[in-house]
Amino acid sequence: MLELVDPCQKVKKQEYKNVFPTLEQKLAACQRAARAAGIPVIIVFEGWHAAGKGMVINSLAQVLDPRGFRVHLTLPRNEEEKRHPWMWRFWNRIPGAGEIAIFDHSWYQRVLDDFAEGRISKKEFRQAIADILEFERQLADAGTLIVKFWLHIDPRVQKKRLKALASSPATRWKVSPEQWKQNKKYKKWFNLANQVLEATSTFQNPWQIVEAHQARFTRLKVFRTLISKIEQEAQRRSKQLAEPPSPMPEPREDELLRPTILDRVDLTQSLERGQYEKELRGLQKALYELEHRCHLAQVPVVIVFEGWDAAGKGGVIKRLTRGLDPRGYEVVPIGPPTAEEKAHHYLWRFWRRLPKTGHITIFDRSWYGRVLVERVEGFCREEEWQRAFREINEFEKQLADFGTVVIKFWLHIDPDEQLRRFQARQSDPNKQWKITEEDWRNRSKWRQYEVAVTQMLERTSTTYAPWTVVEANCKLFARIKALRTVKERLEAAVS
Amino acid sequence: MLELVDPCQKVKKQEYKNVFPTLEQKLAACQRAARAAGIPVIIVFEGWHAAGKGMVINSLAQVLDPRGFRVHLTLPRNEEEKRHPWMWRFWNRIPGAGEIAIFDHSWYQRVLDDFAEGRISKKEFRQAIADILEFERQLADAGTLIVKFWLHIDPRVQKKRLKALASSPATRWKVSPEQWKQNKKYKKWFNLANQVLEATSTFQNPWQIVEAHQARFTRLKVFRTLISKIEQEAQRRSKQLAEPPSPMPEPREDELLRPTILDRVDLTQSLERGQYEKELRGLQKALYELEHRCHLAQVPVVIVFEGWDAAGKGGVIKRLTRGLDPRGYEVVPIGPPTAEEKAHHYLWRFWRRLPKTGHITIFDRSWYGRVLVERVEGFCREEEWQRAFREINEFEKQLADFGTVVIKFWLHIDPDEQLRRFQARQSDPNKQWKITEEDWRNRSKWRQYEVAVTQMLERTSTTYAPWTVVEANCKLFARIKALRTVKERLEAAVS
Numbered sequence: 008m009l010e011l012v013d014p015c016q017k018v019k020k021q022e023y024k025n026v027f028p029t030l031e032q033k034l035a036a037c038q039r040a041a042r043a044a045g046i047p048v049i050i051v052f053e054g055w056h057a058a059g060k061g062m063v064i065n066s067l068a069q070v071l072d073p074r075g076f077r078v079h080l081t082l083p084r085n086e087e088e089k090r091h092p093w094m095w096r097f098w099n100r101i102p103g104a105g106e107i108a109i110f111d112h113s114w115y116q117r118v119l120d121d122f123a124e125g126r127i128s129k130k131e132f133r134q135a136i137a138d139i140l141e142f143e144r145q146l147a148d149a150g151t152l153i154v155k156f157w158l159h160i161d162p163r164v165q166k167k168r169l170k171a172l173a174s175s176p177a178t179r180w181k182v183s184p185e186q187w188k189q190n191k192k193y194k195k196w197f198n199l200a201n202q203v204l205e206a207t208s209t210f211q212n213p214w215q216i217v218e219a220h221q222a223r224f225t226r227l228k229v230f231r232t233l234i235s236k237i238e239q240e241a242q243r244r245s246k247q248l249a250e251p252p253s254p255m256p257e258p259r260e261d262e263l264l265r266p267t268i269l270d271r272v273d274l275t276q277s278l279e280r281g282q283y284e285k286e287l288r289g290l291q292k293a294l295y296e297l298e299h300r301c302h303l304a305q306v307p308v309v310i311v312f313e314g315w316d317a318a319g320k321g322g323v324i325k326r327l328t329r330g331l332d333p334r335g336y337e338v339v340p341i342g343p344p345t346a347e348e349k350a351h352h353y354l355w356r357f358w359r360r361l362p363k364t365g366h367i368t369i370f371d372r373s374w375y376g377r378v379l380v381e382r383v384e385g386f387c388r389e390e391e392w393q394r395a396f397r398e399i400n401e402f403e404k405q406l407a408d409f410g411t412v413v414i415k416f417w418l419h420i421d422p423d424e425q426l427r428r429f430q431a432r433q434s435d436p437n438k439q440w441k442i443t444e445e446d447w448r449n450r451s452k453w454r455q456y457e458v459a460v461t462q463m464l465e466r467t468s469t470t471y472a473p474w475t476v477v478e479a480n481c482k483l484f485a486r487i488k489a490l491r492t493v494k495e496r497l498e499a500a501v502s
Numbered sequence: 503m504l505e506l507v508d509p510c511q512k513v514k515k516q517e518y519k520n521v522f523p524t525l526e527q528k529l530a531a532c533q534r535a536a537r538a539a540g541i542p543v544i545i546v547f548e549g550w551h552a553a554g555k556g557m558v559i560n561s562l563a564q565v566l567d568p569r570g571f572r573v574h575l576t577l578p579r580n581e582e583e584k585r586h587p588w589m590w591r592f593w594n595r596i597p598g599a600g601e602i603a604i605f606d607h608s609w610y611q612r613v614l615d616d617f618a619e620g621r622i623s624k625k626e627f628r629q630a631i632a633d634i635l636e637f638e639r640q641l642a643d644a645g646t647l648i649v650k651f652w653l654h655i656d657p658r659v660q661k662k663r664l665k666a667l668a669s670s671p672a673t674r675w676k677v678s679p680e681q682w683k684q685n686k687k688y689k690k691w692f693n694l695a696n697q698v699l700e701a702t703s704t705f706q707n708p709w710q711i712v713e714a715h716q717a718r719f720t721r722l723k724v725f726r727t728l729i730s731k732i733e734q735e736a737q738r739r740s741k742q743l744a745e746p747p748s749p750m751p752e753p754r755e756d757e758l759l760r761p762t763i764l765d766r767v768d769l770t771q772s773l774e775r776g777q778y779e780k781e782l783r784g785l786q787k788a789l790y791e792l793e794h795r796c797h798l799a800q801v802p803v804v805i806v807f808e809g810w811d812a813a814g815k816g817g818v819i820k821r822l823t824r825g826l827d828p829r830g831y832e833v834v835p836i837g838p839p840t841a842e843e844k845a846h847h848y849l850w851r852f853w854r855r856l857p858k859t860g861h862i863t864i865f866d867r868s869w870y871g872r873v874l875v876e877r878v879e880g881f882c883r884e885e886e887w888q889r890a891f892r893e894i895n896e897f898e899k900q901l902a903d904f905g906t907v908v909i910k911f912w913l914h915i916d917p918d919e920q921l922r923r924f925q926a927r928q929s930d931p932n933k934q935w936k937i938t939e940e941d942w943r944n945r946s947k948w949r950q951y952e953v954a955v956t957q958m959l960e961r962t963s964t965t966y967a968p969w970t971v972v973e974a975n976c977k978l979f980a981r982i983k984a985l986r987t988v989k990e991r992l993e994a995a996v997s
Contacts, residue, residue, distance in 0.1 A: 068823060072816070073864070085581055111829055329563070333563035338569050345840060346840055369568070
């Protein structure tokens with residue numbers, strides 16, 4: 008991509024003076040348009056050292072409404088960031104609807120600087136490229152506009168600029184040994200950059216190469232590109248038929264190929280109290296030790312509980328956590344998203360709550376809401392929940408690649424058992440608070456949920472994050488099976 | 503407080519067996535009651551090493567609904583935490599309405615361990631005690647229930663327990679040299695603990711001393727105390743006349759002693775364009791350098807902009823940020839609080855957005871909303887905004903003590919000028935988006951705001967965080983005055 012680029016492009020002073028003020032006004036108007044249309048915008052600046060990233064970002068900052076953008080300088084990862092999957096810090100920084108996030112260096116640092124300096128292996132490099140493609144695709148699919156600039160200069164100009172910076176006491180601190188090294192190994196870096204740009208320039212999220220020998224030209228090209236990209240996106244949105252999503256209709260009888268996974272679950276399995284008490288004690292003791300071993304081994308653990316209303320999620324979580332040291336785990340209940348969460352990609356709120364190494368996070372409901380309640384109730388469009396199967400697999404794969412143990416439970420009961428439990432709750436004054444109108448409404452959509460759950464299990468059970476379906480008509484049996492599964496998975500992780 | 507405590511208290515096994523299950527049920531019910539009443543609960547565990555903090559916290563975790571509490575283990579501060587005022591990490595962890603936060607060690611670490619080990623000076627110790635008292639009072643005033651336990655054992659039992667722990671390979675890692683040191687210097691530690699407990703045991707937030715030689719007794723006392731505290735608080739709330747706050751009435755003519763601070767502002771001050779351009783360039787250049795010097799000196803900077811609608815806050819912020827490197831500052835626009843923010847203490851969202859050392863945060867409106875819009879519109883009760891004057895001063899004092907430069911601007915215009923600007927905005931299609939119904943509504947309450955602003959300026963202008971009133975009828979004059987003020991304050995901070 009870089010071979011044929013001539014970085015010497017210039018624009019005359021007078022022409023620049025005639026044109027630039029109009030571009031500034033247009034870009035400010037674009038920011039307002041993006042805000043009005045609720046478009047999240049990501050602007051990435053990468054390129055050679057001393058290519059002028061800081062200069063361009065300054066120009067943008069002078070034009071944009073400071074209340075609507077943030078500049079994120081990407082430094083080497085800090086302690087906290089190292090204890091999470093490497094993409095975690097960028098997910099934490101994605102813009103919400105109508106916001107602009109400008110990245111001075113970005114996730115490309117890993118495949119450029121870190122790889123060039125030998126801080127990651129060839130295998131990690133390939134993995135990182137895949138992670139980047141997933142990240143950008145997931146955001147763009149959900150409506151984020153990503154504009155990526157590569158500021159290009161040749162080695163001669165780079166050397167001249169580094170020398171100039173190093174010769175003044177006011178700017179000397181800006182020049183690091185790594186920058187000189189890049190200049191000396193320009194050819195090697197050129198090949199690496201070329202390879203990275205080619206691998207990550209997609210139809211959806213292409214790179215914009217900017218010839219950066221002249222500041223005027225650089226600014227003009229960056230401003231023009233941003234204006235045209237934002238205008239296009241705003242126009243595309245205004246044309247989009249904003250067809251509201253609709254709830255899932257009652258499925259046809261032949262919608263599922265029977266017997267389904269759920270049909271085959273043996274709900275007669277049960278356990279008597281004496282046996283239960285004995286096994287529970289043993290499991291809780293084992294889990295306490297395993298939690299400690301996971302902490303020593305710095306293994307992060309994610310446990311997801313999904314299941315029918317009244318299937319006993321709360322009860323299982325309680326028995327599970329009773330076996331654990333409370334300083335090592337956190338239970339995250341997932342309800343309807345807040346306004347801030349709605350303004351971001353739906354996976355954002357889960358990325359933010361991931362455990363650091365050596366810790367356990369238990370999700371009481373989870374990202375699977377996308378393909379369950381959101382699908383059934385029509386809170387998202389069909390293409391959105393369809394896409395979610397893949398996105399969720401990719402998300403969990405990134406966790407697993409980092410070494411996270413991902414354990415997922417579907418607690419299964421049949422409709423008769425659910426009815427019995429609903430009625431029991433209603434007649435017990437200590438449990439009435441547990442049952443609401445919504446539970447009855449969900450129950451009336453049992454058949455829709457059956458389809459959604461079946462497809463979820465089929466499409467998101469993977470080798471790295473398999474589902475465990477728990478026969479939960481007998482609560483005691485369910486608890487023991489779930490705890491035993493956690494025990495086995497943790498044992499496998501630390502042995 | 504500890505002199506007369508006999509840590510040997512015991513309870514017989516049979517009595518414990520008869521009583522404890524009921525306490526467990528009661529505590530679980532208390533958690534539900536606290537959730538229903540929206541009470542945030544903080545439980546602090548401090549005490550001697552090996553006194554059984556972990557054991558009690560485990561017992562609590564086994565009873566409480568895991569979706570409603572979090573355990574926070576207080577470790578030595580990490581990089582990020584060291585770059586903020588020391589209370590920052592605890593403000594970040596305060597519970598929201600109906601949530602329970604359990605602290606295994608807490609803010610007392612600073613006045614106990616850090617002071618005992620000589621990591622802070624006597625002066626810092628005294629300051630920290632004051633900070634703690636403010637923190638707990640502010641939270642309790644706003645309805646947080648704080649229960650603080652000191653688990654007490656004598657040196658003989660401590661030694662026995664440490665030996666037992668050290669003798670088993672499974673628990674040896676729990677015993678650190680610091681723990682042995684505490685045992686050896688038990689007397690010195692005793693005096694320090696005594697002093698800290700006395701200084702921080704207030705009527706509102708008293709310490710609960712727990713005799714901790716026997717686990718059964720410890721558990722019983724902790725459970726009973728929590729149950730009674732939560733029940734009391736829930737009852738107090740139910741009795742509280744939930745009188746809704748009301749908007750501020752139109753003030754009487756003699757409500758303010760004229761001439762007020764605002765009356766005395768000379769709004770005829772102005773600047774002509776040529777002079778403005780020249781001064782602006784000079785100031786922006788100086789600010790760019792000062793930002794860099796503040797970064798090198800690791801000085802954090804907070805700049806607050808308040809002012810009448812259309813007084814020109816946005817314009818000043820734009821000129822200010824144009825002079826800065828966007829990687830070093832952040833602009834935080836403050837709007838109505840989100841649901842999550844409403845569930846927390848009103849200062850929480852500002853604590854969370856404080857700059858780290860070497861960075862600048864510009865607040866476009868701020869915590870002063872409490873004594874301005876919330877007071878005038880009746881979004882909080884009178885005792886709440888009355889209390890806020892002191893709370894805000896304490897907040898800013900903590901920032902200043904950490905070395906933060908706090909700069910606050912009130913942009914002042916007169917009603918005629920505001921009307922001219924509103925009308926100009928409405929007739930300019932590029933500016934119509936800037937004016938809303940709310941602006942007109944606020945304008946109709948000019949006299950109420952005049953009282954609120956005057957009292958705010960009088961009561962919250964301090965030596966460590968003074969207000970600068972900016973004469974803003976002439977926009978050019980206002981911008982130069984604000985930028986010059988920032989320049990002078992930063993110069994003073996780094997010279």
